[in-house]
Amino acid sequence: MQEITEDVRERLTAAAVWFVATTSPDGSPHVSPMWVGVDGDTPWFNTSVGRVKERNLRHDPRVCLSHHADPFDRVQIHARVAHFVEGAQAERDLDRLAHKYLGTPFAWLVPGEERVTVLLEPLRVRHIVGVEPLGRG
Numbered sequence: 001m002q003e004i005t006e007d008v009r010e011r012l013t014a015a016a017v018w019f020v021a022t023t024s025p026d027g028s029p030h031v032s033p034m035w036v037g038v039d040g041d042t043p044w045f046n047t048s049v050g051r052v053k054e055r056n057l058r059h060d061p062r063v064c065l066s067h068h069a070d071p072f073d074r075v076q077i078h079a080r081v082a083h084f085v086e087g088a089q090a091e092r093d094l095d096r097l098a099h100k101y102l103g104t105p106f107a108w109l110v111p112g113e114e115r116v117t118v119l120l121e122p123l124r125v126r127h128i129v130g131v132e133p134l135g136r137g
Contacts, residue, residue, distance in 0.1 A: 002122045004041045008075050011067055012038035015101045020045060021064040022056035030056055035097040036065060042119050043077060046094045049086065049114040057081050057118060065120075075127050079120040090115035 004012070018036040021029055030052050034045045043065060047054050057063060061081035068074035085093070094115050098106035109115075 001041065002125050004038065004043070004122060004125060005127065008077070008125055008127055009038060011069075011075050012036060012043055016067055018045075019066045020053060021066065022053050023060045023062060024052070024056055025059050035101050037093070037097055037100065041122065042082065043079065043122065044093070044117055044119045046090060046097055046115055046117045048110075049116050054116055054118070058084075063118075063120060072131065073129050075125070077120070077122050077126075078124040079122045081118055082121040083119040085117040085119065086114065090117045093117040 015035075017033045019031050020034045020036075021031045024030050032053055034047075036043055036045045038044070063079050063081065065077040065079065066074065091109075094109075094117075095105045098104060
């Protein structure tokens with residue numbers, strides 16, 4: 001697990017939208033704008049059971065979170081799913097995110113909707129400022 005640096009933690013703590021990329025079973029990418037939280041060095045997000053990203057992550061636990069302040073100041077967090085949390089805790093986590101992003105509890109659950117919180121283990125954390133140098137080869 002890679003430690004989250006303070007500058008990246010500030011981004012995760014702010015009410016900023018992140019892009020969450022997963023891999024579909026056919027190998028194609030799937031990207032969703034998401035609310036993201038962080039507890040210590042554990043980034044997390046919440047979604048509905050059955051959504052594409054949740055199904056993808058149960059098939060392939062690799063995920064990438066991406067955020068940019070501007071095109072020349074961006075963060076990428078390559079991670080894998082550490083744990084799925086369902087039930088009442090997942091609903092409380094959704095409320096935590098709604099308070100962070102909206103200042104209110106989440107009030108738009110669809111009847112019968114089940115929530116899941118996806119806890120992530122960061123494997124590689126990159127904060128890129130300026131133009132990224134080309135790799136060798």
